[in-house]
Amino acid sequence: MSLRGDAPADESVWPLVPAERRWGPWRLGVTLATAAAATWCYLIGESVGGYLGFGAGALALTAGCMIGMLLVLLAGGPLSVRFGIDSIAATKPQFGTRGWVIPAALQAVSIIGWNSLLIIFFAKSATQFAVALGLVSPEAVPRALVPALTLLACGVIFVALTRGATGVSAVSNILVAHVLVGLWMLYLIVTRRWPELIAAVPAVATPDRLWNYTTGVELGVATTLSWWPYVGAMIRMAPNGRSVVLPVMLGMGAPVPLLSLIGLAGVLVLKSSDPAQWLRTVGGPVYALVALGFVTAANFGTAIAGIYASTLGLRNFRALERRPWRVLLALTLAPVAFVGIAIPELFFAGFGNFLALIGVAFAPLCGIQIADYYVVRRRQVSLRAIYDDRPGSPYHFWHGVNLAAVVALGAGCAAYVLLLNPLTYQSSGPYRYLTASLPAALVAGVAHVLLSRLQRARHAA
Amino acid sequence: MAERDAPLPPALAERLAAAERDSADRDFDATSWAWMLILGALLPLVLIMAGWLLGAGPAT
Structure with missing residues (x-):
């Protein structure tokens, strides 16, 4: 079945019909693993390594990642696997036919x-790779090289994604090798520096060992919750719920903590989470070269999956519904290219905190979606109503916005920030027993259920 | 963000009908739930307890 006789279905937010959902568990798992593994893995490991030693850090991080992955899967997963829709379309039953712009933003x-x-x-x-290969002199790296490489990366991503989800999968089949390289790097540092690794003391651990441990779990949960925007666009390509569970939990949930151990081990033993630096120490320049190749490939694979999901999300805007796929790709890539070329250092310095604040919203968002599907609607969702945004349609609510979900989202974010400041890591209340993400999801979910019932009671009255 | 005034386009309506047909069967089944509970709840619980026993818990 064609979409409009021209555009492939995987470049549209219209639901995929069963015949178009042909990704098997292996293909989905490879794509998700390639998307999950990137530079942030060893930054996450570095964060955990500040508070916990290798053993406790590995266990806390893995536990947190698997919990977070479960929440993400239970949130948008049911609607994506049942109807073949993306993450943003799956938020319309909760947020409304206009309110979906909040999760879309x-x-x-x-x-x-x-x-x-x-x-x-x-x-x-x-650039470092080119220097290491002797293609560029370290004393005379052209100033235009980083912007030129950024532009090149955007160009390659554009070309790869002109094939839609098939392009994501094709690139992933090649780049997935970097996950194995990452595991090899982990093997190297663990086998060569095991005694130091076990004896290493985390640099900024607090005297409260429970707080340190809970923070390790929280970092894992929060990290995997930030995969929420990516998951729907990928799992809708698989035929049913059974075929997505293991690829998501093991393909996306497991590589993150595993590869984060590279950063965790690096920061504990060699005071650097960057494998390109410590592999030179452990194995010499050839190993450093391999690490640089790993980093280059890893970030590229993740960016391709992310840009695809984001471009697909744009299709939900009525004005962009019928625009050519290449136009949407250009719209998504333009800000990325602008940042990379014009203001890379400013962006590095100032945007990280903003992203940390944005990340706070994903736990409440997951809580709302889970509560809405399993409690409020008891798994009864109308696909037709998701695409019917006329006044009076079931998900139109109040001027297209479901205030219950918006208030619940605010309540969940407030709960998170009250428990843990994501910028300073100052905590309060029962954070040390509960983490911040899990109570935030619970508060938002409960608030959504109560407010939805109140709305229904008023409507009935 | 303009709203759609007209009924759904026929191509979309046809697609919705096809996607909605038997959709409940594509939801998570018992095996899916078992894996989700094992990997997303039971395993983390075991790992957290193991870390606790390794000495990550509160100082006594």
């Missing part, structure tokens, strides 16, 4: 922001 800012960072990282790694 979160998705766009998060993906474009993070992918700008990744592409800048990519360009810098590629």
